[in-house]
Amino acid sequence: xxxxxxxxxxxxxxxxxxxxxxxxxxxxxxxxxxxxxxxxxxxxxxxxxxxxxxxxxxxxxxxxxxxxxxxxxxxxxxxxxxxxxxxxxxxxxxxxxxxxxxxxxxxxxxxxxxxxxxxxxxxxxxxxxxxxxxxxxxxxxxxxxxxxxxxxxxxxxxxxxxxxxxxxxxxxxxxxxxxxxxxxxxxxxxxxxxxxxxxxxxxxxxxxxxxxxxxxxxxxxxxxxxxxxxxxxxxxxxxxxxxxxxxxxxxxxxxxxxxxxxxxxxxxxxxxxxxxxxxxxxxxxxxxxxxxxxxxxxxxxxxxxxxxxxxxxxxxxxxxxxxxxxxxxxxxxxxxxxxxxxxxxxxxxxxxxxxxxxxxxxxxxxxxxxxxxxxxxxxxxxxxxxxxxxxxxxxxxxxxxxxx
Amino acid sequence: xxxxxxxxxxxxxxxxxxxxxxxxxxxxxxxxxxxxxxxxxxxxxxxxxxxxxxxxxxxxxxxxxxxxxxxxxxxxxxxxxxxxxxxxxxxxxxxxxxxxxxxxxxxxxxxxxxxxxxxxxxxxxxxxxxxxxxxxxxxxxxxxxxxxxxxxxxxxxxxxxxxxxxxxxxxxxxxxxxxxxxxxxxxxxxxxxxxxxxxxxxxxxxxxxxxxxxxxxxxxxxxxxxxxxxxxxxxxxxxxxxxxxxxxxxxxxxxxxxxxxxxxxxxxxxxxxxxxxxxxxxxxxxxxxxxxxxxxxxxxxxxxxxxxxxxxxxxxxxxxxxxxxxxxxxxxxxxxxxxxxxxxxxxxxxxxxxxxxxxxxxxxxxxxxxxxxxxxxxxxxxxxxxxxxxxxxxxxxxxxxxxx
Numbered sequence: 029x030x031x032x033x034x035x036x037x038x039x040x041x042x043x044x045x046x047x048x049x050x051x052x053x054x055x056x057x058x059x060x061x062x063x064x065x066x067x068x069x070x071x072x073x074x075x076x077x078x079x080x081x082x083x084x085x086x087x088x089x090x091x092x093x094x095x096x097x098x099x100x101x102x103x104x105x106x107x108x109x110x111x112x113x114x115x116x117x118x119x120x121x122x123x124x125x126x127x128x129x130x131x132x133x134x135x136x137x138x139x140x141x142x143x144x145x146x147x148x149x150x151x152x153x154x155x156x157x158x159x160x161x162x163x164x165x166x167x168x169x170x171x172x173x174x175x176x177x178x179x180x181x182x183x184x185x186x187x188x189x190x191x192x193x194x195x196x197x198x199x200x201x202x203x204x205x206x207x208x209x210x211x212x213x214x215x216x217x218x219x220x221x222x223x224x225x226x227x228x229x230x231x232x233x234x235x236x237x238x239x240x241x242x243x244x245x246x247x248x249x250x251x252x253x254x255x256x257x258x259x260x261x262x263x264x265x266x267x268x269x270x271x272x273x274x275x276x277x278x279x280x281x282x283x284x285x286x287x288x289x290x291x292x293x294x295x296x297x298x299x300x301x302x303x304x305x306x307x308x309x310x311x312x313x314x315x316x317x318x319x320x321x322x323x324x325x326x327x328x329x330x331x332x333x334x335x336x337x338x339x340x341x342x343x344x345x346x347x348x349x350x351x352x353x354x355x356x357x358x359x360x361x362x363x364x365x366x367x368x369x370x371x372x373x374x375x376x377x378x379x380x381x382x383x384x385x386x387x388x389x390x391x392x393x394x395x396x397x398x399x400x401x402x403x404x405x406x407x408x409x410x411x412x413x414x415x416x417x418x419x420x421x422x423x424x425x426x427x428x429x430x431x432x
Numbered sequence: 433x434x435x436x437x438x439x440x441x442x443x444x445x446x447x448x449x450x451x452x453x454x455x456x457x458x459x460x461x462x463x464x465x466x467x468x469x470x471x472x473x474x475x476x477x478x479x480x481x482x483x484x485x486x487x488x489x490x491x492x493x494x495x496x497x498x499x500x501x502x503x504x505x506x507x508x509x510x511x512x513x514x515x516x517x518x519x520x521x522x523x524x525x526x527x528x529x530x531x532x533x534x535x536x537x538x539x540x541x542x543x544x545x546x547x548x549x550x551x552x553x554x555x556x557x558x559x560x561x562x563x564x565x566x567x568x569x570x571x572x573x574x575x576x577x578x579x580x581x582x583x584x585x586x587x588x589x590x591x592x593x594x595x596x597x598x599x600x601x602x603x604x605x606x607x608x609x610x611x612x613x614x615x616x617x618x619x620x621x622x623x624x625x626x627x628x629x630x631x632x633x634x635x636x637x638x639x640x641x642x643x644x645x646x647x648x649x650x651x652x653x654x655x656x657x658x659x660x661x662x663x664x665x666x667x668x669x670x671x672x673x674x675x676x677x678x679x680x681x682x683x684x685x686x687x688x689x690x691x692x693x694x695x696x697x698x699x700x701x702x703x704x705x706x707x708x709x710x711x712x713x714x715x716x717x718x719x720x721x722x723x724x725x726x727x728x729x730x731x732x733x734x735x736x737x738x739x740x741x742x743x744x745x746x747x748x749x750x751x752x753x754x755x756x757x758x759x760x761x762x763x764x765x766x767x768x769x770x771x772x773x774x775x776x777x778x779x780x781x782x783x784x785x786x787x788x789x790x791x792x793x794x795x796x797x798x799x800x801x802x803x804x805x806x807x808x809x810x811x812x813x814x815x816x817x818x819x820x821x822x823x824x825x826x827x828x829x830x831x832x833x834x835x836x
Contacts, residue, residue: 077712078712079711079712079713080712175714179712179713179714181712236703237703238694238697238698238703239694239697239698239700239701239702239703239718239719239720240689240692240693240694240697240698240720242703242718242720242721243685243689243697243720243721243724244689246685246717246718246720246721246724247682247685247686247689247724250682250685251655251658251682254655254658254659254678254679254682255658256660274658275658278651278654278655278658281647281650281651281654282651282686285644285647285648285651288644289644290642290643290644290782293642293643293644293647294642294643294644296643297643298643299640299641299642299643299646299751307483307749308481308482308483308484308583308585308749309483309583310579310583310741310742310745313650314643314646314650314748315643316643316644316646316647316650317646317647317650320647320650320651337714338714341714344718345711345712347703375779378694
């Protein structure tokens with residue numbers, strides 16, 4: 029595979045300082061929307077991590093759509109998944125190699141109606157799309173963190189987001205919404221900061237990563253560290269075309285299978301061969317192999333291998349019961365309205381995990397709506413089934429607003 | 433990972449010529465049973481392959497248990513899966529790093545009762561446990577095939593087994609039995625040589641590899657060829673400790689997840705951490721990660737990476753409909769009794785695939801028993817659910833014998 033066109037990173041983290049958030053904090057009337065902004069949430073004090081480490085300076089990159097009203101009472105936080113970023117809505121453009129990952133759900137007149145609500149999405153701590161992560165330059169030095177970046181947890185991600193809310197002047201979100209790793213953050217928002225959120229929408233996610241989920245993460249990490257060009261995480265100064273791209277692409281190919289289903293693959297690809305004349309060659313490829321390769325190559329052009337390692341591990345560490353007396357006790361903290369949803373064909377975050385969230389909240393006297401989306405799309409259903417998810421999300425946020 | 437104890441191969445293919453089959457062919461009365469024997473099935477004529485290549489000399493390693501009766505009418509052929517070999521029954525011993533993979537089903541008084549039937553299992557063409565494969569020395573040279581070994585198909589495997597049957601003097605098997613890749617061979621026996629087999633037992637298998645199954649095979653192959661020590665397949669003369677072990681181990685780790693289920697992993701491992709003090713370390717490991725690593729390391733001590741590539745591709749190429757007017761037309765050829773079985777929790781060979789075999793045979797006027805084994809074991813259920821499979825297999829073979 030030719031990677032000679034590739035810089036070590038698809039995104040240059042230095043770029044982020046170009047349009048930092050004004051010191052005053054929140055967006056001002058007339059500020060452009062849909063533009064990535066950057067805010068330093070550490071204010072000169074180190075950010076202490078759940079696992080015991082610390083990060084001296086944490087910058088979060090975020091985007092927002094719509095206008096924050098005078099009472100700051102119309103804000104919704106969207107949390108992204110493993111390889112997502114702040115670009116939940118919007119077009120391809122500079123720094124945005126892909127369309128907004130939830131374009132179908134966010135925008136004027138959409139479920140998360142930006143004519144009505146102020147929608148925020150931040151790249152997570154540990155990310156590689158503008159927020160402080162392994163590819164960031166260590167302040168006061170000219171080197172990047174690389175493998176020295178401390179292991180963060182979902183709780184660390186959420187605590188940094190709470191600081192962002194403080195800086196934006198948002199005391200309380202109408203809703204925190206997200207699927208997959210985004211849903212993990214949603215649950216931690218409810219458990220850590222119940223006074224800062226009206227309603228939770230954790231979609232296609234889990235209260236604690238299962239052994240099987242850990243397994244999938246683990247083999248993807250092995251794919252990366254097996255790549256000699258990963259070089260112990262110290263590949264940022266490698267010459268153009270050199271980097272752990274083969275390993276990261278393989279990690280993505282593995283995950284891509286777990287995101288979809290045999291039904292979708294049968295329908296889209298079947299046994300069609302890319303070049304029938306090479307059918308009996310060891311190296312001939314079926315269409316589905318080209319599809320996986322395409323997804324792998326697309327990711328290495330926009331994502332950082334060390335961020336993949338750190339966030340994948342953060343997902344494995346996700347257990348809302350840790351230090352809280354177990355999952356049941358943690359779910360009992362969720363006394364705000366909760367809505368969760370499963371996708372029937374999701375093999376990566378199977379329906380039993382969302383049913384557990386539902387049962388746990390209700391068992392503790394809370395309120396949890398539970399929806400089962402009958403869809404062949406697999407885990408990616410949380411990105412694709414907007415016709416089903418949209419009305420649920422719109423109604424839930426509207427109800428929260430009415431109760432204000 | 434330290435591989436300094438590893439020879440390039442767990443098994444020395446040269447060893448196989450020590451106890452070749454006598455020129456007379458079949459086992460003789462008094463011959464030891466359960467001992468690996470070797471037979472050259474090419475008899476001086478090249479073996480032509482479905483894909484167009486040829487192999488000048490094909491040796492098959494096989495084992496047998498029980499005694500072939502005077503009429504050679506009590507023989508059962510067992511076909512092994514991807515990383516299996518001829519050691520379907522028996523103990524650990526020289527050349528046999530593991531117990532027989534179907535010990536629970538084969539033996540005196542077992543379902544495949546070796547007091548009554550003559551049970552044969554051969555390492556497949558392309559294998560690495562004694563049969564001709566990529567690790568074999570090219571006859572008349574001192575080099576091994578490596579990546580020059582031609583791509584074989586399931587049909588090639590079965591044609592070589594038919595030659596073995598000829599050499600053993602077995603005109604017609606009472607039954608051909610196997611799961612997974614073994615089941616692919618069972619189906620091809622029925623489609624290619626209907627006069628040579630009384631009944632077919634294809635378990636947890638498919639009429640044609642699906643796009644998802646091809647995907648899993650593909651990422652495992654990428655894991656191997658990404659390993660620089662795979663060296664284009666030319667690693668047999670590498671110094672001790674050098675070889676594509678990291679890549680092959682990763683391939684195994686990936687497949688191991690697909691062989692099991694979230695239920696089994698939850699019950700066996702849950703979120704237990706191998707060393708709780710390292711919980712928040714990027715490199716700390718949950719028990720399930722150690723389990724996967726164990727399976728990966730175990731495989732590299734007994735298996736050849738090039739064989740993995742060749743057989744994995746042979747499975748992708750499996751389509752009983754190829755050149756026969758499609759799967760339905762091919763299943764219509766199976767006019768002998770067929771018994772197939774699904775494992776409810778099998779995500780790699782999902783139940784719809786065995787249901788398709790059942791429906792296709794019956795639609796063409798054939799006879800196919802179909803059993804659904806309610807088990808949490810996943811694809812490995814075909815190895816583990818002997819309490820369920822045993823009586824089915826015993827009854828089917830006994831019925832075939834009664835009809836003789």
